[in-house]
Amino acid sequence: MTSWVQYAVISMVFAGFTSVIAKQGLSGISGELGLTVRTVFVFIFVLAFALLFVSRREFAGLQARNYLWLGASGLTTALSWIFYYKALKAGDVATVALIDKGSVVVAMILAALVLREQITPRMILGAALIVGGLLVIARR
Structure with a gap:
């Protein structure tokens, strides 16, 4: 199995856990607040990951095109997460996750x-x- 397939399978498993864990975390709070708290944790974990594993030289190689497309991807990710959490708060995890897939x-x-x-x-x-x-x- 190639490494990208292994990474995709690992991602799939973590994504499955994410939905169930998130539903538990939404108990007693709004989907909007839950998403906000989760996103703060994601930011911290991803920033720590980058500081540990991305070379300074690679950061220096970022170009305007990278910022444009990754920024657009961040916007669509945020919109996806906003509506995912709204759906997760009200719906069944399996159904919401399936529709999302x-x-x-x-x-x-x-x-x-x-x-x-x-x-x-x-x-x-x-x-x-x-x-x-x-x-x-x-x-x-």
Whole structure:
């Protein structure tokens, strides 16, 4: 298994834990406050990670284009998290997490349109299965 696949699997496991742990943390508070507290912790952990593992030379290599695209990514991440926490506060973890994972299909389409990544028949089948599973679980 290649390293990027291993990293993706580890990410998947932590993301699964994240939703359940977050739901516990939202007890008695709003989703907005919960997201704010969580984001402060994320900021601290990611900053510590960068200070330990990113060379000073790499920081110096940042360009305006990096700031533009990573800033846009940060904005869309913030919007995603805001609405995820609103949904998590009111809904079931499994259903909210599944709907959120529908973002795979959105990412696949955007990657084809913007980055010119190829969509294969296997990917179309996978996307259809994701959407099908989403509809089965989300429907009450």
